[in-house]
Amino acid sequence: MNTDAFPEIRNLRYSDADGEKYRQLTQDKLSPFYGSNFKDIFVYAATYGYRHGLSKELERPKPNIPISAFSEEDIWLLKSIAIADEGSLEILKDEKEQYRIAERYANGAFETIYLEVLGGKPGEPYKRMMQDVHDEFERLELDES
Amino acid sequence: MRIHHVKLENYRSYRDAEIKFSTSPVKNFTIIQGSNGAGKSNILNAVTWCLYGEERHLRTEDKNRQLPIINEQVYHTLMPGEQATVKVEIALGDSEIKHVISRQAKAFCQPGGEVTIREDTDPQVMFLAQGNWHQSSNPIMAIKFLLPSDISHFFFFDAEQLDEFFKEGSAKRVKKGVVDVSQISLLHQTISHLEVLHGNVRRATQGISPQTDRINRELGEVEEKLRGCKEALSTLDQNQRGIQDNLDEIQQRFRASTIEEVRRFEESRERLDGQIRDYESQLDGLREQAVACLRETGPLVYAFEAIKTTKKLIQEQVALGKLPLKIRSLFFEDLLAQGRCVCGQELAKGSDASIQIQSHLEKATQSDYLSEAETGKYVVNHILRGTSELVEKQRNLGKEIHALEGTIEETKRQLRELSEKIEKYGEINLEEIKVLEQQHVQYQEEQRKNNQEIGRKQVEEKFLGKELSRLNGELERAVKKDQKQKDLGRRLGLCTEALQALNEIRSEMLSEVRSKIQQKTEEYFLDLIWKKATYKRVSIDDNFQINVLNVRDMPSLGTLSAGERQVLALAFMAALSSISGFDAPVIIDTPTGRISGVPRENIAESLPGYLADTQVTLLMTDTEFTEPVQVRLNERIGQEYSLNFFEDDANTEVVQR
Numbered sequence: 001m002n003t004d005a006f007p008e009i010r011n012l013r014y015s016d017a018d019g020e021k022y023r024q025l026t027q028d029k030l031s032p033f034y035g036s037n038f039k040d041i042f043v044y045a046a047t048y049g050y051r052h053g054l055s056k057e058l059e060r061p062k063p064n065i066p067i068s069a070f071s072e073e074d075i076w077l078l079k080s081i082a083i084a085d086e087g088s089l090e091i092l093k094d095e096k097e098q099y100r101i102a103e104r105y106a107n108g109a110f111e112t113i114y115l116e117v118l119g120g121k122p123g124e125p126y127k128r129m130m131q132d133v134h135d136e137f138e139r140l141e142l143d144e145s
Numbered sequence: 146m147r148i149h150h151v152k153l154e155n156y157r158s159y160r161d162a163e164i165k166f167s168t169s170p171v172k173n174f175t176i177i178q179g180s181n182g183a184g185k186s187n188i189l190n191a192v193t194w195c196l197y198g199e200e201r202h203l204r205t206e207d208k209n210r211q212l213p214i215i216n217e218q219v220y221h222t223l224m225p226g227e228q229a230t231v232k233v234e235i236a237l238g239d240s241e242i243k244h245v246i247s248r249q250a251k252a253f254c255q256p257g258g259e260v261t262i263r264e265d266t267d268p269q270v271m272f273l274a275q276g277n278w279h280q281s282s283n284p285i286m287a288i289k290f291l292l293p294s295d296i297s298h299f300f301f302f303d304a305e306q307l308d309e310f311f312k313e314g315s316a317k318r319v320k321k322g323v324v325d326v327s328q329i330s331l332l333h334q335t336i337s338h339l340e341v342l343h344g345n346v347r348r349a350t351q352g353i354s355p356q357t358d359r360i361n362r363e364l365g366e367v368e369e370k371l372r373g374c375k376e377a378l379s380t381l382d383q384n385q386r387g388i389q390d391n392l393d394e395i396q397q398r399f400r401a402s403t404i405e406e407v408r409r410f411e412e413s414r415e416r417l418d419g420q421i422r423d424y425e426s427q428l429d430g431l432r433e434q435a436v437a438c439l440r441e442t443g444p445l446v447y448a449f450e451a452i453k454t455t456k457k458l459i460q461e462q463v464a465l466g467k468l469p470l471k472i473r474s475l476f477f478e479d480l481l482a483q484g485r486c487v488c489g490q491e492l493a494k495g496s497d498a499s500i501q502i503q504s505h506l507e508k509a510t511q512s513d514y515l516s517e518a519e520t521g522k523y524v525v526n527h528i529l530r531g532t533s534e535l536v537e538k539q540r541n542l543g544k545e546i547h548a549l550e551g552t553i554e555e556t557k558r559q560l561r562e563l564s565e566k567i568e569k570y571g572e573i574n575l576e577e578i579k580v581l582e583q584q585h586v587q588y589q590e591e592q593r594k595n596n597q598e599i600g601r602k603q604v605e606e607k608f609l610g611k612e613l614s615r616l617n618g619e620l621e622r623a624v625k626k627d628q629k630q631k632d633l634g635r636r637l638g639l640c641t642e643a644l645q646a647l648n649e650i651r652s653e654m655l656s657e658v659r660s661k662i663q664q665k666t667e668e669y670f671l672d673l674i675w676k677k678a679t680y681k682r683v684s685i686d687d688n689f690q691i692n693v694l695n696v697r698d699m700p701s702l703g704t705l706s707a708g709e710r711q712v713l714a715l716a717f718m719a720a721l722s723s724i725s726g727f728d729a730p731v732i733i734d735t736p737t738g739r740i741s742g743v744p745r746e747n748i749a750e751s752l753p754g755y756l757a758d759t760q761v762t763l764l765m766t767d768t769e770f771t772e773p774v775q776v777r778l779n780e781r782i783g784q785e786y787s788l789n790f791f792e793d794d795a796n797t798e799v800v801q802r
Contacts, residue, residue, distance in 0.1 A: 047447035048447050077528070
């Protein structure tokens with residue numbers, strides 16, 4: 001991935017007010033993101049947001065997730081969201097905009113994920129999340145057939 | 146450092162005895178053999194009493210009988226106005242005696258015939274320096290240098306009691322072991338001191354501004370809550386220990402029952418309890434795998450449609466012949482920069498050739514973004530191919546978790562059934578059994594509730610800790626805003642940073658020691674254990690939870706037999722004493738008490754190896770010190786004694802063999 005062309009984008013952003021919640025998600029043993037990095041939550045939230053059409057402008061964006069932390073696969077998940085959102089590969093011309101789209105989706109879904117994990121619902125969050133992923137995949141398979 | 150001798154005067158069952166220990170580096174074992182009740186444990190108690198003023202290995206029956214420290218016969222024959230001395234003396238050194246430590250207690254018979262016993266508050270320590278004997282002015286400190294009380298229980302221990310070590314709540318005991326051996330008390334003190342200093346600096350920030358006053362008020366409230374939370378946790382921990390003691394006692398009574406059915410019941414219960422613990426460990430492992438899988442699978446599934454779209458768009462470009470890219474803009478840029486075409490023609494500015502290259506460059510630049518799509522094509526295909534495989538993996542993990550949870554439930558049901566069965570048995574045959582079992586069920590329920598409460602309080606403690614650190618940061622920023630208070634702000638910041646750094650150092654040190662202990666325990670365990678093909682590894686995780694993994698990497702702590710658990714405990718103790726850095730003698734009471742037959746002989750054979758270069762004293766029963774054991778230890782035994790207890794004058798005679 002070539003980030004040198006847009007040196008100004010070194011970090012992806014989240015809303016400043018969500019910083020503490022990001023931290024909680026990585027530090028609470030109940031959370032499936034326990035011991036992970038912020039970028040794992042970001043990718044999860046961005047893709048979840050895309051799937052459910054949850055996109056929201058950031059409030060007081062905080063550039064705090066280094067792009068260097070993402071794997072090539074992560075990057076292409078985020079690029080694909082932007083490509084599908086725009087319906088064209090031309091978005092690849094504008095790296096900044098690709099990431100802005102991903103940030104908006106991550107921001108739109110973050111609260112839902114946070115509440116799912118630490119909102120106090122009975123049962124184990126990872127099981128509900130696994131079930132949701134499973135159901136989504138079945139829906140995708142159905143659509144295909 | 147070795148014990149040269151222990152002298153006992155009127156101490157418990159010993160009227161007047163001296164035991165000389167083997168100080169040979171080769172024949173480093175001293176065996177003291179005696180039947181139950183002959184006074185073996187009293188030797189261990191005498192050592193800890195002399196050094197630390199505590200008899201740490203009193204058996205339950207001795208505690209219950211509340212026998213005085215003074216010899217029973219002497220106690221009963223004291224006449225009004227008479228007094229007697231209880232004294233234990235230990236001589237320590239390497240090749241020669243360098244320290245003599247003694248402690249005394251005086252028994253007075255009052256005019257009314259009542260005997261009062263007054264123990265010395267401090268021991269007496271004599272030491273050899275420059276050829277002369279001196280008396281230490283600070284005996285407690287002198288002993289601390291020789292063998293600190295905190296870690297002495299890794300050198301002087303009752304192996305039979307170790308069986309309890311890896312039962313419920315073992316993580317706390319393992320952590321204590323790691324903390325004690327790390328000898329980080331100085332670090333603890335520094336942290337406490339800094340906390341006080343931090344508090345003082347913080348108080349100085351009061352009155353600076355309404356904002357700092359508000360933060361200080363909030364900080365005070367959070368600190369108060371945190372104190373309350375810590376106190377509650379300490380009470381809950383104490384309760385938990387009490388409940389566990391009660392449970393142990395009931396289980397001990399079942400184990401020692403004269404009724405075979407009751408004993409069998411207890412065996413089955415312990416087996417099922419062990420299975421549940423192992424299943425729960427396996428479940429933890431599966432959960433970890435499932436969560437890691439979820440983090441990977443979730444994004445792939447949620448972005449699946451988007452990835453497919455990307456693939457489709459790339460394929461369209463391929464169909465249009467735009468991909469793969471034939472020539473990239475960089476190529477034309479290079480030609481223009483060099484001023485020469487690949488055919489050798491010069492590309493002078495404004496020339497037809499140059500204009501043509503410029504036009505190629507513009508076209509190529511417009512489709513440059515497609516070069517990224519070219520790389521993406523492979524990643525996208527890889528993602529699409531891997532998604533269903535990952536979903537399948539996640540599905541299987543879910544099934545495994547579900548099945549294991551079912552097994553745990555089923556085992557718990559069996560346990561309940563067993564408990565009901567024994568209650569009914571008690572109803573018909575022996576009311577005491579019924580009552581004991583009811584109490585057992587009740588204590589387990591209390592333990593469960595207590596555990597939940599501990600969990601809740603721990604979460605609260607963690608939350609309050611975070612809140613405290615957030616408010617401290619806020620206060621620091623608020624103070625620094627005020628130009629006049631910059632110095633105070635800096636001091637506050639320094640204290641916070643220093644505290645943070647010291648806490649990190651402490652946790653790193655603990656982690657390092659934990660990992661060393663894990664390695665040593667594994668080494669000793671695999672060396673001592675007879676089922677060498679069954680077990681593969683010993684692990685101590687970040688939460689100080691110890692486990693033994695079998696060759697299939699399955700946790701097996703819960704299903705270890707009592708003997709195997711004892712071996713693990715011996716290995717752990719040996720690891721702790723070896724890591725502690727103290728060259729201290731080791732005294733083990735009933736080292737193979739729960740082990741029989743060939744395994745006992747195997748341990749006897751391995752013991753000299755794993756305790757090489759250490760003076761070892763084994764206090765063994767007749768059934769432990771069997772002929773095959775003697776044969777295996779023989780070459781290493783430097784001194785051997787037998788203890789004969791004479792009930793008539795309540796005296797133990799020490800006979801050298």
